[in-house]
Amino acid sequence: MNNAFKNRPAGFYVGCVSGAVALVTAFYHLGYSNAVGDSYNIVPIILIIGAVISAAALLKDIHFLNIVPGVCYISAFALYLSSQMGNISAKLSANGVGATGTSLNNLIAILVLILVATVLAVATCFMKQKKA
Numbered sequence: 001m002n003n004a005f006k007n008r009p010a011g012f013y014v015g016c017v018s019g020a021v022a023l024v025t026a027f028y029h030l031g032y033s034n035a036v037g038d039s040y041n042i043v044p045i046i047l048i049i050g051a052v053i054s055a056a057a058l059l060k061d062i063h064f065l066n067i068v069p070g071v072c073y074i075s076a077f078a079l080y081l082s083s084q085m086g087n088i089s090a091k092l093s094a095n096g097v098g099a100t101g102t103s104l105n106n107l108i109a110i111l112v113l114i115l116v117a118t119v120l121a122v123a124t125c126f127m128k129q130k131k132a
Contacts (some may be wrong), residue, residue, distance in 0.1 A: 011127025012058055015066060018120035021052035022047045022073060029080075029098050032110070036102050046076040047114070054121060070121035077114040095132040 026044035033039050050072030057065035084107050091104040 002087075008066050008109070010078070011124050012050075014120055014127060015058045015124035016056055018069065018073075018117050018124060019051040019062045021113060021117040021120065022051040022054070022069070025110060025117060026051070028113070032106050038087075038102055043076045043080045043083075046072050046079070047117070050117075050121070058124075066121070070118055070125065073114055073118040073121055077111060077118060079122045080114065081111060 002107065024091070030046075033041070039129035050069040053065065056062070056071040057068070062075050084102070086106065089100045089108060091102075093106075
């Protein structure tokens with residue numbers, strides 16, 4: 001396993017960071033959604049699947065597979081945004097109360113983290129993952 005991380009170019013580490021950000025976001029989302037009673041568990045599942053595929057693609061040197069985590073992450077972003085539009089619009093309106101007591105700051109944080117993971121996953125597709 002030590003040999004898998006030796007002498008790797010930046011693209012490998014960018015891919016690792018994208019998977020790590022996705023995992024952190026998935027567990028943050030699970031904890032937050034359970035705390036406010038707004039369980040929408042498909043988003044963390046998609047993020048975890050994307051992170052696992054990212055790790056498999058990087059460790060097995062399957063370069064074409066690196067686009068799949070980006071697709072998973074952007075689909076998780078779209079699903080989460082569409083599921084939370086009622087809460088976001090309620091927070092931005094005059095009453096400021098969402099349907100489940102959610103926090104606009106936490107919603108935005110989750111969306112930003114998913115976008116960061118997506119950008120990093122797409123960027124790793126255009127970078128080298130192993131030295132020639």
